[in-house]
Amino acid sequence: MSVVISDEMLRAAQLDEAEFRVELAIWLYQQQRLSLEQAIEWSGVDRLEFQRRLRERDIPIHYDEADLEQDLQAIADLRAQRQSYVILRLWRTIGASKLLIGAHCNTTRPKRRLNPERIAR
Numbered sequence: 001m002s003v004v005i006s007d008e009m010l011r012a013a014q015l016d017e018a019e020f021r022v023e024l025a026i027w028l029y030q031q032q033r034l035s036l037e038q039a040i041e042w043s044g045v046d047r048l049e050f051q052r053r054l055r056e057r058d059i060p061i062h063y064d065e066a067d068l069e070q071d072l073q074a075i076a077d078l079r080a081q082r083q084s085y086v087i088l089r090l091w092r093t094i095g096a097s098k099l100l101i102g103a104h105c106n107t108t109r110p111k112r113r114l115n116p117e118r119i120a121r
Helices: 007-012 017-030 036-043 047-056 065-094 116-120
Strands: none
Touching: 017 036, 017 047, 036 047
């Protein structure tokens, strides 16, 4: 669906197209018609700018348990990515042979477990 708003209407409201998009996004967000992400996308401004404009108008950010769960999952995912990155950096830095201690040893002898504290020294 397309909505056409004439330049005359925008001038009467003393808004340009960009400002109108932001104002409409804020209004729809305040009415809980759009999520924060949808409103930010609709507005065409970045997250910090959109939140700054909400704060200027004393409009609270809608945040519920589902949002909290999503944020906690995102944090867990970032931690897992960081841990994988650290292991990969260790692998590249000290070499695969040192991480696989015992790989070329007698198979009857138990392999030593990697001790991250020893590697860090």
